[in-house]
Amino acid sequence: MDLLVNIDVPDLAAAEAFYCGAFGLTVTRRFGEGGVELSGLPVKLYLLVKAAGSLGAGQDRRRYERHWTPVHFDLVTEDLEATLARALAAGARLDAQPTTHSWGRIALLADPFGNGFCLLQFLGRGYDEIAPAL
Structure with missing residues (x-):
């Protein structure tokens, strides 16, 4: 696949x-x-x-202002600040200032069409910092 x-x-x-x-x-x-x-x-x-306004899934119509969707993508970068600056310069909108967690840093954004995405920079062991071994 x-x-x-x-x-x-x-x-x-x-x-x-x-x-x-x-x-x-x-x-x-x-x-x-x-x-x-x-x-x-x-x-x-x-x-x-x-x-905009055309029929999407079910009876939901497409809209391009900022909207929530249960599916989005995360882009992993080694330099969150540089990638964030580049995305903002290209027209992204920042939803929330970057935050730091035990696994890394994250910034929440939207593209110019309202589609959400996140920028991630892993720190330490990344998600292994919070995921127990299986």
Whole structure:
């Protein structure tokens, strides 16, 4: 099996500029005007154009203001401050200042389309600091 990450966006050019600028991703394929494949992470990221108000899952309509979703992605970095600065410069919105925990540091953000994501910097043994051996 492979894992693909799809992100609905209302503006492909703006989304491409954000994700490439914030995280150093590169375009590896284009799907006409409806989508783009980005590489540079362990999984391919697909930006898919979907109009605001169009029907998503169930009867929920797509909206691009900041919203909560039970699924989001975390990007692990070795330098949280530098990655955070780059993401903010590209247009990310900071939801909460970075906090430090026994496992590492985390910053909560949203892309320009309201999709949440986190930046993580592991410290010490990372999640092993809080996970007992199985």
